[in-house]
Amino acid sequence: MGGRGRCVSLYVPVAAMVALTGGEAIEFGRPFVVAPALRRHILSRPDDLDSIVVAMLGLAAGTKRPTGSGPEPGDPRITRVMERLRGDLSRAADLTAVATEAGLSREQLIRSFTRQVGCSPYAWQLQARLAHGRRLLVRGEPIAATAAAVGFADQAHFHKHFRAAYAMTPGAFQNNVNI
Structure with a gap:
């Protein structure tokens, strides 16, 4: 391995x-x-x-x-990028724009972020969006509204990513939480 x-x-x-x-x-x-x-x-x-x-x-x-x-202490630009990605979970970030804001090229951002954090900016933000969606589901928000709130094009897209991350559907998760 x-x-x-x-x-x-x-x-x-x-x-x-x-x-x-x-x-x-x-x-x-x-x-x-x-x-x-x-x-x-x-x-x-x-x-x-x-x-x-x-x-x-x-x-x-x-x-x-x-x-x-x-994340290892390192480039403070990566910390700011993480804050930026966490700050807007309503859609996938435009990495080119985020890189420009950080003073890096898109490729430099991806390499530096992955080296410091352990995964790509896209994967990190996707997991943050799914975690936020999970919190919304715990509060009893409807699945379709949750999918939209965390930036998925539709409920099916959210369902696919949620199931891949948590090994259950959003509906099953919501039912298990509210037992």
Whole structure:
């Protein structure tokens, strides 16, 4: 499993999350975490799901912060780009315009952002948009309105990306949250 581009998504049902954390639901602050220690843990114990989930929840809750678990301090322009991308979740950002605002070419932005954050600006903002959509669904917003609020052309497009990210449809997620 060499190489930099590996991705793992894990959906923990809300009830299981609450049971594991003693009644406190955890909102993952960032959709992307680089955690070499966690990766080694998963590879060394692939069948020990309980310890993997506990390690991931500890990382998410901030109780364990392995080296490399977040963006490395670096170019402040990338921090401003992240703020800009997070500031407007109602549509996919125009990376050329964002790069120009940051004083970079589009290619420099993508390379620098990926090096510092661990994924492309597009992937990072997509995950932020989906996380915001998830929060709207928890509040009981209709799926079509949520899709529009987070910048998807239609409900089907939102459905496709939501399912890919969370392994369930927005409707199933909303039904599980409101149990």
